[in-house]
Amino acid sequence: MAEVVVKVENLKKYFPLRRSVVEFLKGAPPRSVKAVDDVSFEIHKGEVFALAGESGCGKTTTGRLIVKLLEPTSGKIYFNGTDITTLSREEEREYRKKVQIIFQDPYGSLNPRFRVYNVLEEPLILQGIGDTRSEREELIIRALESVRMVPPEEFLGRFPHQLSGGQRQRVAIARALILNPEFIVADEPVSMLDLSIRAEILNLMEDVKKRFGLTYLYITHDLSTARYFSDRIAIMYLGKIVELADSDTLVENPLHPYTKALIAAVPEPEPSMKDVIKEIPIKGEVPSAANVPPGCRFHPRCPYRFEPCDKEEPPFIEVEPGHWVACHLYSKR
Amino acid sequence: MRWEDFKASLSDFWFEFRREKSGIVGMVILIFFIVLAVFAPYIAPADASAHWRDVPYWQNLPRAVPPAWTNVFSTKKKPPHLILQPASTDVRQMGQITENTFVFEYDFTYDDYPTDLMLLISANVTDPAKPPTLVLTVTRPDGTTVDLVSTKLAGSGVGEQRLLISSLKDFKARLVGFAREYENPEVASTLEYQLIDPMRILFSEAKEGIMTAKGAVPLKGKYVFTAKVYTFNPADEISEPKLVMAGKVYGLLGTDTLRRDLFSGLVWGTRVSLAVGIVSSVLTTLIGVVYGVASAYFGGWTDEAMQRVAEIVASIPVLPLLIIIFEFYKPTIWPVIILMTLFSWPGTNKVVRSMGFQLKEMQYVEAARALGAGGRWIILRHMMPQILPYVFASIALGVPGYVLLEAGLSFLGLGDVSRVTWGQILHDAQGSAAALNGMWWWVVPPGLAIAMLGLSFALLGSALNKILSPKMRTL
Numbered sequence: 026m027a028e029v030v031v032k033v034e035n036l037k038k039y040f041p042l043r044r045s046v047v048e049f050l051k052g053a054p055p056r057s058v059k060a061v062d063d064v065s066f067e068i069h070k071g072e073v074f075a076l077a078g079e080s081g082c083g084k085t086t087t088g089r090l091i092v093k094l095l096e097p098t099s100g101k102i103y104f105n106g107t108d109i110t111t112l113s114r115e116e117e118r119e120y121r122k123k124v125q126i127i128f129q130d131p132y133g134s135l136n137p138r139f140r141v142y143n144v145l146e147e148p149l150i151l152q153g154i155g156d157t158r159s160e161r162e163e164l165i166i167r168a169l170e171s172v173r174m175v176p177p178e179e180f181l182g183r184f185p186h187q188l189s190g191g192q193r194q195r196v197a198i199a200r201a202l203i204l205n206p207e208f209i210v211a212d213e214p215v216s217m218l219d220l221s222i223r224a225e226i227l228n229l230m231e232d233v234k235k236r237f238g239l240t241y242l243y244i245t246h247d248l249s250t251a252r253y254f255s256d257r258i259a260i261m262y263l264g265k266i267v268e269l270a271d272s273d274t275l276v277e278n279p280l281h282p283y284t285k286a287l288i289a290a291v292p293e294p295e296p297s298m299k300d301v302i303k304e305i306p307i308k309g310e311v312p313s314a315a316n317v318p319p320g321c322r323f324h325p326r327c328p329y330r331f332e333p334c335d336k337e338e339p340p341f342i343e344v345e346p347g348h349w350v351a352c353h354l355y356s357k358r
Numbered sequence: 359m360r361w362e363d364f365k366a367s368l369s370d371f372w373f374e375f376r377r378e379k380s381g382i383v384g385m386v387i388l389i390f391f392i393v394l395a396v397f398a399p400y401i402a403p404a405d406a407s408a409h410w411r412d413v414p415y416w417q418n419l420p421r422a423v424p425p426a427w428t429n430v431f432s433t434k435k436k437p438p439h440l441i442l443q444p445a446s447t448d449v450r451q452m453g454q455i456t457e458n459t460f461v462f463e464y465d466f467t468y469d470d471y472p473t474d475l476m477l478l479i480s481a482n483v484t485d486p487a488k489p490p491t492l493v494l495t496v497t498r499p500d501g502t503t504v505d506l507v508s509t510k511l512a513g514s515g516v517g518e519q520r521l522l523i524s525s526l527k528d529f530k531a532r533l534v535g536f537a538r539e540y541e542n543p544e545v546a547s548t549l550e551y552q553l554i555d556p557m558r559i560l561f562s563e564a565k566e567g568i569m570t571a572k573g574a575v576p577l578k579g580k581y582v583f584t585a586k587v588y589t590f591n592p593a594d595e596i597s598e599p600k601l602v603m604a605g606k607v608y609g610l611l612g613t614d615t616l617r618r619d620l621f622s623g624l625v626w627g628t629r630v631s632l633a634v635g636i637v638s639s640v641l642t643t644l645i646g647v648v649y650g651v652a653s654a655y656f657g658g659w660t661d662e663a664m665q666r667v668a669e670i671v672a673s674i675p676v677l678p679l680l681i682i683i684f685e686f687y688k689p690t691i692w693p694v695i696i697l698m699t700l701f702s703w704p705g706t707n708k709v710v711r712s713m714g715f716q717l718k719e720m721q722y723v724e725a726a727r728a729l730g731a732g733g734r735w736i737i738l739r740h741m742m743p744q745i746l747p748y749v750f751a752s753i754a755l756g757v758p759g760y761v762l763l764e765a766g767l768s769f770l771g772l773g774d775v776s777r778v779t780w781g782q783i784l785h786d787a788q789g790s791a792a793a794l795n796g797m798w799w800w801v802v803p804p805g806l807a808i809a810m811l812g813l814s815f816a817l818l819g820s821a822l823n824k825i826l827s828p829k830m831r832t833l
Contacts (some may be wrong), residue, residue: 092728121730133721138366138743147739148729202723 027069028242029103031091036064036100038086039067042315058315060086062264063100064234067093073234073241074273075255077248077287079311081296083264084244088210091242092126093117105210122152125201129213136187142181148171148204168199171233190223195229201307202233210242215250218308227254249291252276257347260284263314265342270348280350282327283307321353329354363743371747374825381821387814391807395629402573404624410778416617417520420473420604424799425612437468440607441478442583456589461602466499469576471557475524476605477585481511482595489513490589490596494523499579502562503695504536511587514708518598530556534569541569551738615790620783624803627780631811634695634764634779639756641699646706647749651737653707654714665711672704677766684772691774698763706752710745751822758812765808780804 039057059084068074074086089095092101093109102109109120127128128134135144143166143296155161162181168179172195185193194214201209211230215223227250234241245251251258252272259269268281279285286307307326312318318325323335333353341351375381394401409415419439424439433833451457481490493508507529514517533556536627538546548568557573561581567573587596611621680697687693719722723740731739762783767773768781769788783804787793792800 078529089724118730121728126725126728128721128723128725136720136722136740138363139722147726147731151726151730151735197725200729204729233368275583 027071030070030105030244031068032101032103033067033091034101034103036087036088036090036096036102038083038090038095039098039114053318054167056315059264060314061090061097062317064261064264064266066259066266066269067204068240068242069186070237071212071234072238072257073243075245075251075258076243076261077152077251077258078261079287081311081314082261083314084246085212087261088126088242088244093120093208094126111186118152122204122291123207124210125204125208126210126212126309127197127201127214131140131190131197132185132217133277134197135193140181141185141188143185144185144196145200145203145333146198149150152204153202161185168268169196171202171236172196172199172229174199189222190218191226194218194222194226198226198230198233205237208240208242210244212244213223213246214243215249216245223250223353230254248276250289260287263311263317265351266324266349267323267352268348268350271279274348279353280344280348280354281323282329282354283323301309302314321351328331359799361494362745363732363739365642365736367732367743367746369751371750371825375821378821378824379449379819381825384698384817384819384821390817391628391632391811391814394625395632398625398629402625407621407626407778410623410626411614411775416613416619418476418602418604419613420606420608421613421617421618421620422607422651422795422800423473424797425610426605426607427610428607433470434613435467436470436606437466437603439608440464440472442601442603444599444601445709448762451592454592455590456594456596457518458483458587458589458593458596460476460585460587460599462793464581464583464601464603465579465810466561466576466581469723470606471561471576472603472605473524473557474602475529475557476562476602476604477521477523478518478598478600479511479596479801480518480589480598481519481587481589483511483589484515484591484593484598484609488590489589490594490607492521493586494606495586496560496586497509497582498560498564499577499581502536502564502644505559506531506559506583524557530554533559537564537568539568542566544571546572557561599782611795611803614783614786614792614797614800616786619801620803623778623783624780624807626778627783627804628807630691630774630777630779631719631761631764631781631808634691634698634813635757635811637693637703638698638760638764641695642702642756642760643706643749643752644701645699646752647710647742649703650707651714651741651745652709653735654659655718655733655736655741657718661711661715668704668707671701673750674701677703678761680767681770681772689772689774691777694764694767694774698760700805702756706756709752713745713748714741717744717777747825749826751819754815754822755819757815761808761815780808 037060039059041055041057042261044055045055048234049099050257064087066074067233068076076087078084080252083250086095091099102123108263112120145168149161149164155164157328165181166177169180174180174192174195176238185205198243215226228240231254233239243251243255255272257270259266259277260275261267262283268279268284276288279288307328308309309326312322312325312337318335320333320335320337321339324330327334331353337353339353340356342356343349344355418441442462442464445463446461448454448459450459459809477492477494483489487773490511491508491824492511494506497503498504507523509521509526509528511521517649534554537559546569556560557569558571561576562568562574563577567575582600585599589596609619609621611624613619635805649664650666653661660816676698679701683697718736723736726736726740764773764779765781765784768779769785771785773782774781784801787797787800
């Protein structure tokens with residue numbers, strides 16, 4: 026088995042909700058949004074691990090917990106064997122050097138008043154890399170070259186608004202790469218880009234992954250890019266992982282009804298299908314994470330639900346080697 | 359925050375600002391006041407501000423007269439304030455006695471009479487028991503010569519003496535005697551002596567009516583005043599004689615009842631008003647910005663606590679509190695500024711805090727945190743540069759409030775009494791019932807100045823508002 030880079034154990038993140046005065050006086054228990062509710066997984070060295078699901082399922086929160094932009098409510102995150110939920114200041118700084126994040130919105134993730142040079146200089150200054158300006162400039166130029174922004178000198182003085190969406194995302198990737206990280210959380214890095222640019226950016230990420238020996242956590246709601254880009258996919262629903270398998274296995278042989286529904290909903294660019302807008306074969310909306318249904322949290326929308334679904338939470342079991350699912354359909358078999 | 363950030367926001371700002379006409383008008387008015395304030399020592403006497411409450415300092419000026427340019431709008435030309443230097447000087451030694459002769463020439467071409475005649479002279483007297491004697495005569499354009507006065511100068515001390523000749527009994531008696539020769543005896547005998555104006559006799563045609571206000575006709579032409587000063591000790595020195603014709607109009611803005619030149623006061627007052635307005639506004643804005651950003655950045659309970667403190671400060675009524683404080687404690691200008699600042703920052707804080715809340719959720723701020731940035735870095739590099747344009751606007755919009763507050767305090771007699779401010783000029787005007795007595799030149803200019811300064815900042819502010827929403831809003 027490959028070396029484990031990131032290991033997440035029973036990770037929980039609850040965002041407390043404000044109680045109203047009446048609730049407070051009544052002594053009602055504090056409520057919270059269960060964004061991430063008991064999630065465990067491992068990411069192996071050199072792989073691309075995709076976390077997929079609808080918006081609001083907690084996939085972004087998981088990513089932000091891993092890069093320590095949020096503190097978990099409970100649970101552990103191990104990076105190369107060290108628990109990163111309890112780090113000293115110095116250790117945290119060291120950790121930030123090794124773990125980076127690429128955000129979804131290339132328009133928001135670059136300060137509009139920073140030139141490309143400043144954007145890329147920021148990590149170097151913050152981590153104290155490069156003593157002189159010329160030393161830093163060389164690192165910046167190399168980072169720009171590695172994301173194929175050539176000639177780099179031409180881009181150094183530009184502001185984000187003078188760049189295209191794809192170029193911005195390249196700068197964001199360069200910013201993540203410049204510190205030589207081992208692990209990158211890519212939070213929907215292509216979902217806000219034009220379709221024509223998506224493949225280009227994903228290929229670039231693939232390319233730098235090979236060159237720098239990176240490991241990715243790829244967060245997405247788009248199963249087609251997940252299959253194309255990642256080695257394994259975990260499907261999240263309402264703060265929990267419901268299915269986890271190799272990308273091909275998961276897409277070709279989905280087990281969980283929710284996964285099946287998601288895959289069925291992927292549009293296919295075939296001429297014969299052009300008039301068909303496919304509907305997800307499940308009903309209703311995702312329930313609020315502040316008010317999680319009892320039992321299997323998918324049961325109100327599940328077409329296959331049966332007796333234990335609204336009472337017992339299904340266990341997460343390995344149905345076949347490397348293919349895990351949390352569904353009573355398989356546990357009761 | 360780097361200088362580069364500052365420069366960039368400033369140039370963005372200027373680019374937008376140039377297109378706002380009202381802002382340019384405001385800017386022009388403001389620049390006018392700034393020039394007045396900066397060059398005050400060159401525009402007005404350099405020591406006028408320091409001597410504003412020094413009554414003798416102003417004694418050479420006429421009392422409560424309108425500005426000189428009012429003559430333009432009047433058919434009856436009033437004499438302006440003139441200080442005559444001697445046209446010729448002569449010294450004769452007669453034994454122990456020295457005779458200093460000074461001749462002054464005065465071209466009188468006006469339709470009204472000077473209010474007073476004064477002699478300024480420096481006398482260095484060795485023996486106080488033997489003070490110098492002054493004999494003043496005048497030769498009028500009609501050829502008549504009148505001995506005006508013969509009196510003793512002050513015997514002790516060195517330095518400039520001021521002799522208010524027109525109020526001497528001798529002066530009046532002699533002129534009345536001169537006038538009696540021409541006046542109708544019946545009229546002369548019925549006149550109340552108190553009501554006879556010797557200055558009118560001095561400058562009127564020698565004919566019937568010379569003693570009455572109605573009958574007197576100004577005698578225009580050259581008057582030659584001869585002042586002979588006799589000293590009784592060879593060591594005594596007489597120097598720098600000046601003859602002052604206290605006019606009925608004075609300077610650009612006239613004088614008040616304490617003979618102070620209101621133009622000097624207004625010019626020097628610009629300094630204080632602008633300084634108070636700008637310094638208070640800058641300080642308030644800075645405190646508010648730092649407090650608001652910090653409050654937004656830390657969030658949670660820290661924010662909660664900081665905002666409650668700000669709200670308590672904001673709910674304290676500033677003017678009544680300042681009135682009470684200054685009633686017991688006569689302030690200088692700095693305590694006024696500091697106290698105004700201490701109670702005014704919560705407004706800026708609120709706006710900046712809400713901007714800060716938006717900014718700190720920006721992804722680039724998160725990206726910086728993921729790179730290991732701390733609070734200081736994020737506040738200074740990522741949040742402050744975005745808030746700067748608002749800061750400029752807030753400073754400009756805040757100034758008139760402080761100018762008015764300071765003027766209000768001064769008007770109530772609670773300002774810094776060591777400096778002249780517009781508010782204090784108005785306070786004095788109020789005390790002398792200037793408006794009731796028709797002394798508009800005492801009331802209108804400082805009032806107008808306050809209004810214009812307020813207007814300039816209001817225009818600037820409205821231009822800034824247009825610029826800031828929504829074009830420059832990068833939030």
